[in-house]
Amino acid sequence: MKISMYVTSLVKLVFLVLLVLQVSVAFPFDNKPPALAVYSAPANAELNTDFTVKVRQHSQPWKTLPVHLVKVDQVKGAKHTTENASMSYFDFSGEVEVSVTYNKGNIKQSRIRPLSYNIPHTVKGRTVIFKLYRPANLSVEINGDIFHNLHLFANPINTFTPDKRDTNLLYYGPGIHEVKGKILKVPSGKTVYLAGGAILRAQILIKDASNVRVLGSGMVDIAVKQGVRIANSKNVLIEGIFCTxxxxxxxxxxxxxxxxxxxxxxxxxxxxxxxxxxxxxxxxxxxxxxxxxxxxxxxxxxxxxxxxxxxxxxxxxxxxxxxxxxxxxxxxxxxxxxxxxxxxxxxxxxxxxxxxxxxxxxxxxxxxxxxxxxxxxxxxxxxxxxxxxxxxxxxxxxxxxxxxxxxxxxxxxxxxxxxxxxxxxxxxxxxxxxxxxxxxxxxxxxxxxxxxxxxxxxxxxxxxxxxxxxxxxxxxxxxxxxxxxx
The missing domain is CATH 2.160.20 (Pectate Lyase C-like)
Structure with missing residues (x-):
C-alpha cells in the first residue's frame, strides 16, 4: 500500500513538472513573488457577454475580468464572414486559478489550446476551471466552436514602472484614447506605455526613428488596421500589447x-x-x-x-x-x-x-x-x-x-x-x-x-x-x- 501511494505521488509530481514546462514554453522562468494584476474595461469599450471570466490566487477572492469583443474571419466557401469572439487578459506570477463560464448554453465538449500545453481542466455545469503556473496565450473553446471562443492572454507581471514626469514617456492610462488623425507618430528615444485597461484608437507609427519602445498590457483598438507599423527604423521594442x-x-x-x-x-x-x-x-x-x-x-x-x-x-x-x-x-x-x-x-x-x-x-x-x-x-x-x-x-x-x-x-x-x-x-x-x-x-x-x-x-x-x-x-x-x- 505504501509503495503504491509513493508511486502515485511520484506520478503526480512528474505530471505537475511536465505541465509547468509546457505552459512556460513562451516565457522564461523567474523567481518573482506571487502577484496578480487585473484591469477594468473603460466606459464605452466593446464587450462580449458569451463568457464570464474570473481569476484568483490561492485561497483569495475571485476577480472578474472584462471580456472584450474581438473579431475573426470565417471562410464559408469563397465568402468571408466576420464573427464575434471574446478576449480577456491579466498579468500574474506564481500560480492562479481561472474560471470560465459559458453563458450561451450547456458545455458538451471543452478544450484549451495549444494542445501541447496539456492544461488539465474540470467542467462544473457551465464553468471550466483550470490552473496556470506560468504565463501563456490560450484559446478556450466550447462545443468545438473556434469562431466564438475565448482568447485568454495570461501575461507576465509588467516590470516597467512608468514615470509620468519623464519627457520621453508617452503615457496612456486606463481609458479610451483618441489621437488626432488616428496616427500616433513616435519620435526617436520615446517610450509609449499602454497601461492595462487602456484602449488606443490610433495606429502606433514608428517611422524613421531609433531607440523606441512600446510597452504595457493595453490594447490598440480592433478597428485600427495595422495597429503597429515600424518603418525604416532601428532599435525598436514592442512588448506586451494587443493589436490587429x-x-x-x-x-x-x-x-x-x-x-x-x-x-x-x-x-x-x-x-x-x-x-x-x-x-x-x-x-x-x-x-x-x-x-x-x-x-x-x-x-x-x-x-x-x-x-x-x-x-x-x-x-x-x-x-x-x-x-x-x-x-x-x-x-x-x-x-x-x-x-x-x-x-x-x-x-x-x-x-x-x-x-x-x-x-x-x-x-x-x-x-x-x-x-x-x-x-x-x-x-x-x-x-x-x-x-x-x-x-x-x-x-x-x-x-x-x-x-x-x-x-x-x-x-x-x-x-x-x-x-x-x-x-x-x-x-x-x-x-x-x-x-x-x-x-x-x-x-x-x-x-x-x-x-x-x-x-x-x-x-x-x-x-x-x-x-x-x-x-x-x-x-x-x-x-x-x-x-x-x-
Missing part, C-alpha cells in the same frame, strides 16, 4: 515580444517583415485573416534583402492563408536574398486555404528573383488544421503577385516537426528549372500521426520513396532531400 497587425519594413534590430495580433479583414497579415534585418519575435500570438507571419524582400516602397529573422516560443492561427510564408516578394531587376530565418518552438493551431497556390503551414515560395537560404523550422507542433498542406517549398512564378520566378531555395532544415490530424493535403516541393532549383532539404525527426518518417523506416516498402510515406509530391529540379532520425 504589427508590421516591420526597412528596419534593423526589432524585437516584438508577447504581442497579441488578431485581424478579421482582407489582407490582414499579422506580422510581416520586409527588407529588414535582425528581427526577433518571441512569445507572440497571431490569429489572422491572412498570413500570420511573412518574410519578403523589396515590397511596398521598402528595398533590399531580409536577414536574421527569428520567431520563437509562439502560437500561430491562420483563419486564411499561411501560418508561415517566406519568399514571395522581392526585386527582379536587383535580386534580394532572404537568409538566416529561424522558426523555433511554435504551435500552429489552424490553417485554412482552399487555393492550392497559397497552401502550406511551413511555406517557402520563392518569387521575384529571390534566393531563400538557410532556413530552420524546429520543434513545431501542428494541430489538425481545416484545409491546406503541411509543407510547401517551391521556386515559382505567380503572375498575380510576382514579376519573375525566384532564384532558388537552399539549405532548409525541418527538425522535430509533428502533425496530428487527418485534414492535411499533399505537400509540395518543386523547383522551376535547372538554374532555379530547390536544394538541400533535410527533414529530421518528422512525425506524422505518431509515425516517424525516415529514409530507413521499416514501414516503407522498398519500392516506395520516403516522400510517399510523408505525402509529399516532389516535382522537377529538386535535389538533396533527406529524411533522417534525430
Amino acid at each position: 497587425q504589427c508590421f516591420t519594413g526597412g528596419s534593423d534590430s526589432v524585437t516584438i515580444r508577447n504581442v497579441k495580433s488578431m485581424s478579421y479583414y482582407g489582407w490582414g497579415d499579422g506580422m510581416n517583415v520586409m527588407s529588414s534585418t535582425n528581427v526577433l519575435f518571441d512569445g507572440v500570438f497571431n490569429r489572422n485573416s491572412d498570413d500570420c507571419t511573412t518574410v519578403y524582400g523589396t515590397r511596398l516602397g521598402f528595398t533590399g534583402s531580409s536577414r536574421n529573422v527569428t520567431m520563437q516560443n509562439s502560437t500561430l492561427w491562420a483563419d486564411v492563408a499561411h501560418p508561415i510564408l517566406i519568399g514571395t516578394h522581392g526585386n527582379t531587376p536587383n535580386p534580394d536574398t532572404l537568409e538566416n530565418l529561424n522558426y523555433i518552438n511554435i504551435d500552429i493551431l489552424d490553417h485554412k486555404e482552399a487555393q492550392i497556390d497559397y497552401q502550406g503551414c511551413l511555406s517557402i515560395d520563392a518569387g521575384d528573383n529571390n534566393l531563400v537560404r538557410n532556413v530552420r523550422f524546429e520543434n513545431i507542433r501542428i494541430e489538425d488544421f481545416r484545409q491546406g498542406q503541411l509543407v510547401n517549398i517551391r521556386v515559382f512564378f505567380n503572375s498575380k503577385y510576382c514579376t519573375s520566378p525566384g532564384r532558388g531555395v537552399e539549405n532548409v532544415l525541418l527538425k522535430d516537426i509533428t502533425y496530428n490530424g487527418k485534414n492535411a493535403g499533399m505537400s509540395i516541393i518543386a523547383g522551376y528549372n535547372e538554374e532555379r532549383k530547390v536544394k538541400n532539404i533535410v527533414f529530421e525527426n518528422l512525425v506524422i500521426n505518431g509515425q516517424l518518417i525516415s529514409d530507413d523506416m521499416k514501414e516503407k516498402p522498398a519500392w516506395y520513396k520516403t516522400t510517399d510515406m510523408a505525402n509529399i509530391s516532389v516535382g522537377e529540379h529538386v535535389e538533396g532531400i533527406v529524411f533522417r532520425k534525430r
